[in-house]
Amino acid sequence: MQNIMKCRTAAMGGHLERCNQCACERSCFNSCRDRHCPKCQFLPRAQWLEDRQTETLAVSYYHLVFKIPEEIEAIAFQTEK
Numbered sequence: 001m002q003n004i005m006k007c008r009t010a011a012m013g014g015h016l017e018r019c020n021q022c023a024c025e026r027s028c029f030n031s032c033r034d035r036h037c038p039k040c041q042f043l044p045r046a047q048w049l050e051d052r053q054t055e056t057l058a059v060s061y062y063h064l065v066f067k068i069p070e071e072i073e074a075i076a077f078q079t080e081k
């Protein structure tokens with residue numbers, strides 16, 4: 001948690017970025033690279049979501065939770081072969 005709180009702040013140190021085309025420079029703070037950090041995981045998360053959306057059908061999805069009577073529970077949990 002300490003690293004995440006310090007992510008991209010002066011506490012993590014910094015580096016200089018330079019554009020290869022115009023030689024423009026800017027200083028940036030280092031990131032923590034923690035897999036739980038929302039700043040560091042923004043792009044991987046966005047890519048993951050985009051990848052999952054290619055796997056879904058073009059329909060609306062709903063999460064539905066319900067109970068069934070105990071008498072038919074064994075039937076409901078059978079899997080097709």
Ligand SMILES: [Zn+2]
Pocket residue numbers: 003004007008031032033034037038039040041
């Ligand atoms: Zn981070």
